[in-house]
Amino acid sequence: MSLPSVEDRRTAVDAYDFHGVHPHVRFGTASDRYGGWIDQIYPSDQYADRVSTRSRKMGGETFTERRVPIESVRHYFEHFAVLEIDFTFYRPLLEDDDEPGSNY
Incomplete structure (x- = not known):
């Protein structure tokens, strides 16, 4: 089964x-x-x-999170105009040594 073309999907969304x-x-x-x-x-x-994976535990249940590399964001923005960046609510973008912080 083939997927509709990007143009056909955009027409459907429009x-x-x-x-x-x-x-x-x-x-x-x-x-x-x-x-x-x-x-x-x-x-x-x-x-x-x-794809990288990691196990997380929430509410007594364990699940596996699958993530693609950060450079995939360019493909994300071909489909969406906005991305919520909320990890700065929990910690700064850069640590004191000016290195990117980790939010997990």
Whole structure:
């Protein structure tokens, strides 16, 4: 089964009735590196073999998080105009030594 072309998908989105949403409203997500988007947002030939995983525990349940590399963001912005960056709420972008901070 082949996916519709990007142009066909954009036409379908353009035809969707957003019920009077202001034209300057932009849509995005709170995550840009979700491994489950390979072949939807991220090309599998570039990222399928570069997915990192880590186990997380929440509410007594363990789940595996799959992430694509940070450079995948360029593909993200081909589909979404906005990306929520909320990790600065929890810690600064740069540590005291001017190195990028980790939010996990």
